[in-house]
Amino acid sequence: MGILEREGARGGAVPTKAAAADDGAGDAVVSDGALPLLAVTASEAPEPGKPTRAALDAAHVDFALTAQIIVAWAGEGGEEPRLGWWRTDLVSEFGGQDLFRRLLPHTWAWAVLQAVREAARRKDTELRAKDHDPDQILSLFSLGFELDERLEERLQELKRAGTHPEQALPGLREAMQDTWSRDAFFKWVQSHGPAETVAMPAGRRIKGTTLNEACFNGTAGDGAPSLDAVIRQLLAALAPPSDAYPLPHFRRDT
Numbered sequence: 667m668g669i670l671e672r673e674g675a676r677g678g679a680v681p682t683k684a685a686a687a688d689d690g691a692g693d694a695v696v697s698d699g700a701l702p703l704l705a706v707t708a709s710e711a712p713e714p715g716k717p718t719r720a721a722l723d724a725a726h727v728d729f730a731l732t733a734q735i736i737v738a739w740a741g742e743g744g745e746e747p748r749l750g751w752w753r754t755d756l757v758s759e760f761g762g763q764d765l766f767r768r769l770l771p772h773t774w775a776w777a778v779l780q781a782v783r784e785a786a787r788r789k790d791t792e793l794r795a796k797d798h799d800p801d802q803i804l805s806l807f808s809l810g811f812e813l814d815e816r817l818e819e820r821l822q823e824l825k826r827a828g829t830h831p832e833q834a835l836p837g838l839r840e841a842m843q844d845t846w847s848r849d850a851f852f853k854w855v856q857s858h859g860p861a862e863t864v865a866m867p868a869g870r871r872i873k874g875t876t877l878n879e880a881c882f883n884g885t886a887g888d889g890a891p892s893l894d895a896v897i898r899q900l901l902a903a904l905a906p907p908s909d910a911y912p913l914p915h916f917r918r919d920t
Contacts, residue, residue: 726893731817732837733897734806735779737904738786739842740851741911748846751911752789756782757842776825783807783821786911793913797868805869805915806900813893852905861902861914869913870903 742748744755756762756778766774766781790807794800804810809817824834832838841854863870891899896916903914 723893726897727816727820728835729837729894730809730813730897731820732835733901734783734786734817735831735835735838736841736854737806737901738779738782741786741789742782746846749848749851749907749911750909752785754782754785756785772828773825775831776821779831780821780825789911790913793868793911794915795868797866800868802918803868803915804896804918805913806897809893809896810918848907852907855901855904858898858901861899861905863903863914869911869915872899872903872914872916 738752739757740748741751742755742757743750743753744758744761746755746758754762762778762781763774766777770777787807790805794803794805794808797803808814824831827834832842841851843850862873864873865871900914900916904912
């Protein structure tokens with residue numbers, strides 16, 4: 667049984683606007699599945715050289731979204747704290763899960779993950795602001811406007827489809843166990859390979875690579891890292907463990 671399948675008894679978390687926005691009258695399950703992941707209409711034709719949603723590999727988009735959710739979950743504090751990087755208690759039987767079950771009975775599992783992902787994104791924004799030029803940082807929760815928008819759209823697609831998160835994104839099961847283990851989480855982190863970092867005011871900058879959004883859609887040329895490779899390095903750079911969120915990041919190639 668996955669962490670999002672347990673029954674709750676009482677709640678105390680406050681839902682975010684992002685998590686609750688799609689419910690109310692829109693809380694019905696869409697029976698015919700999500701919107702096409704890679705569809706681009708003529709009206710969406712990109713400017714020359716601008717990244718396109720169509721160019722983003724579907725598996726890489728889902729991998730990035732899975733990574734964001736897992737890190738957001740691991741970073742929670744609350745009554746049963748995990749890493750304590752953000753002060754939320756959302757993916758918790760007696761916290762956010764019980765509350766969202768009652769408020770959003772059809773989409774509560776996605777709403778919980780959406781809310782904790784937003785908490786992590788806000789911490790990411792707060793830490794990036796310590797840099798002299800925050801807009802030049804690419805991090806797990808800030809990958810550039812086009813990709814950030816695509817990831818949000820993908821989350822909404824999956825939420826509307828009505829598929830349980832652990833079925834839609836099977837990678838969640840690998841790390842989000844019922845019983846929290848710090849050692850198991852960092853073993854998962856380290857499974858993504860090594861990453862050399864240097865300490866900066868905002869967090870851990872990954873050495874040796876500068877990036878731009880073209881790396882994520884195959885237009886950056888031979889030898890440029892893919893989105894999958896970038897996410898793996900950002901995850902790997904979460905190690906060694908830190909009491910505060912270490913903000914692994916790249917510098918944007920200008």
